[in-house]
Amino acid sequence: MFTNLSRIIKYGLAGFWRNGWLSTATIAVVFLVLVGFGGLLIFNSVTNIFISDIQDKIDISVYFKSDAPEDQILNIQKALQSLAEVKSVDYISRDQALEIFKTQHQADQNVSQALDELNANPLSASLNIKANELKDYSVIDSYLAGDAFKEYISKVSYTQNVNVIDRLQRVKSIAQQGGFILIVIISLLAALIIFNTIRLAIYSSREEFGIMRLVGGSNFFIRGPYMIEGMLYGLISGILSVLAITIFVYYTAPYLRIFVPDVNGWSYYTSHLASFFIYQLIFGIGLGVISSYIAVRKYLKI
Amino acid sequence: MIIFQNVSKVYKINSHETVALDDATFHIKSKEFVTFVGKSGAGKSTIVKLLVGEDKPTKGKVVVGSYNVNKLTSKELPFLRRKIGVIFQDFRLLMNKTAYENVAFAMEAAGRSSKEIQEFVPQALDMVGLKHKMSNFPRELSGGEKQRVAIARAMINHPDVLIADEPTGNLDPVNTADIMKLLLRINELGTTVLLTTHNKDIVNGLNKRVISMEDGKIIRDEEEGKYILT
Numbered sequence: 001m002f003t004n005l006s007r008i009i010k011y012g013l014a015g016f017w018r019n020g021w022l023s024t025a026t027i028a029v030v031f032l033v034l035v036g037f038g039g040l041l042i043f044n045s046v047t048n049i050f051i052s053d054i055q056d057k058i059d060i061s062v063y064f065k066s067d068a069p070e071d072q073i074l075n076i077q078k079a080l081q082s083l084a085e086v087k088s089v090d091y092i093s094r095d096q097a098l099e100i101f102k103t104q105h106q107a108d109q110n111v112s113q114a115l116d117e118l119n120a121n122p123l124s125a126s127l128n129i130k131a132n133e134l135k136d137y138s139v140i141d142s143y144l145a146g147d148a149f150k151e152y153i154s155k156v157s158y159t160q161n162v163n164v165i166d167r168l169q170r171v172k173s174i175a176q177q178g179g180f181i182l183i184v185i186i187s188l189l190a191a192l193i194i195f196n197t198i199r200l201a202i203y204s205s206r207e208e209f210g211i212m213r214l215v216g217g218s219n220f221f222i223r224g225p226y227m228i229e230g231m232l233y234g235l236i237s238g239i240l241s242v243l244a245i246t247i248f249v250y251y252t253a254p255y256l257r258i259f260v261p262d263v264n265g266w267s268y269y270t271s272h273l274a275s276f277f278i279y280q281l282i283f284g285i286g287l288g289v290i291s292s293y294i295a296v297r298k299y300l301k302i
Numbered sequence: 303m304i305i306f307q308n309v310s311k312v313y314k315i316n317s318h319e320t321v322a323l324d325d326a327t328f329h330i331k332s333k334e335f336v337t338f339v340g341k342s343g344a345g346k347s348t349i350v351k352l353l354v355g356e357d358k359p360t361k362g363k364v365v366v367g368s369y370n371v372n373k374l375t376s377k378e379l380p381f382l383r384r385k386i387g388v389i390f391q392d393f394r395l396l397m398n399k400t401a402y403e404n405v406a407f408a409m410e411a412a413g414r415s416s417k418e419i420q421e422f423v424p425q426a427l428d429m430v431g432l433k434h435k436m437s438n439f440p441r442e443l444s445g446g447e448k449q450r451v452a453i454a455r456a457m458i459n460h461p462d463v464l465i466a467d468e469p470t471g472n473l474d475p476v477n478t479a480d481i482m483k484l485l486l487r488i489n490e491l492g493t494t495v496l497l498t499t500h501n502k503d504i505v506n507g508l509n510k511r512v513i514s515m516e517d518g519k520i521i522r523d524e525e526e527g528k529y530i531l532t
Contacts, residue, residue: 003413003415003416004410004413014398015398018398019398205398207394208396208397208398211394211395211396212396212407212411213379213380213383214354214356214383214388214394215383215388215407215408215411215455216380216381216383216384216408216411216412216459217380217407217411218377218380219376219377221410221411300376301376
């Protein structure tokens with residue numbers, strides 16, 4: 001078995017090397033297809049980053065009546081935190097709200113004078129709530145509308161933001177569904193192109209399969225070297241495609257900051273490079289090997 | 303021992319039927335040298351295809367040694383083929399492999415060890431006078447040389463039977479004589495040889511058993527036969 005395997009690998013490598021031009025042409029096509037496939041994965045990631053960045057900026061605020069006791073507010077905070085839909089709840093006390101307000105308006109003489117004349121804190125305590133998903137905000141809003149909280153809450157900002165949140169949710173869902181459909185279509189297209197390219201490469205050797213069968217070669221022994229060649233096409237194209245995409249991302253990542261200032265595209269890419277590399281290799285090698293297997297099978301009926 | 307028992311082969315193309323072999327029966331003993339003669343389309347190549355399991359008979363039974371060829375599955379066929387060496391008019395060498403690798407392939411397919419391959423392949427190529435061209439690819443060899451590589455490949459696993467299907471059809475008279483000498487020598491060393499040809503001079507010079515065929519039928523089977531066809 002081991003001897004057979006080493007012979008299969010030897011013939012696979014020899015066939016790959018001896019049909020240099022054919023191997024190069026096949027690798028070139030598989031490389032271009034993998035670049036397209038990888039490019040789509042990257043584009044999909046960028047879209048997701050862009051959407052989640054916007055999503056991250058959205059929250060709803062609950063403003064409390066000025067006489068609401070702090071321990072009640074903290075109880076409500078705890079209750080909210082226990083909800084599965086809630087990602088985080090930040091409490092801003094009346095004093096903190098005043099501090100923030102003063103810092104924001106320190107250059108404005110009129111505001112500080114007005115505050116001094118009031119001689120009291122006119123601002124309400126509030127809770128800033130971030131949900132896990134956009135659709136969760138309506139659930140949180142309904143929860144806050146409950147009778148238990150009416151006595152303390154003066155207003156919830158959800159009603160002001162509901163249109164933006166709804167619209168964003170629709171954009172997100174279209175982008176996700178569209179991205180998925182596009183990935184499925186491109187994957188099928190890529191698989192078909194790679195399969196046909198390898199099938200054409202193998203077609204040139206079709207007469208040899210019959211000869212090998214007549215000389216006593218088993219199907220496994222005949223097919224093996226071609227599967228090794230298919231694996232090499234996928235491996236080399238996979239490595240080259242990741243290399244090309246890495247160079248592309250390196251030069252274009254700074255432009256991503258124009259749209260998403262908080263995200264460093266290059267470091268995001270490098271932190272996902274290993275899994276991206278593995279995806280490309282699995283896709284390339286898998287298709288190479290399967291295509292070779294199917295393409296050769298047709299000629300092994302002698 | 304080879305047995306053909308009432309074997310017929312009918313090819314169906316669309317609804318049209320062509321009888322390639324019609325109720326053929328013959329026995330070939332071990333170590334015999336038998337020549338099949340007949341015009342193109344007489345059924346010689348069909349016999350070869352049925353012997354190596356490339357085709358299955360429409361009717362009848364084909365036995366080679368201990369193998370009932372009709373009943374072999376695709377996975378079992380390689381075992382039969384390792385017991386039969388075949389050479390063809392068009393050589394059928396692997397174009398991407400050197401002469402050495404072409405011969406070695408048959409041994410590798412049979413699962414022989416690397417040590418045996420390194421020892422026997424040069425010997426086989428030496429036997430056919432091509433040791434100095436071991437590293438040449440088929441495209442770098444003449445027709446006669448290619449056929450000698452094919453003979454070395456056919457003989458490398460010491461088969462019980464060597465089938466030569468029009469082996470000299472593409473060769474000049476000098477190379478034809480060389481190949482025939484090789485086939486006779488192989489037969490003398492104990493291998494059953496089945497030769498198909500329509501070369502009258504070859505058949506008449508052999509003085510061996512001749513089976514004559516016409517339109518898929520065996521019309522004559524003679525020990526020390528001659529080429530007699532209408």
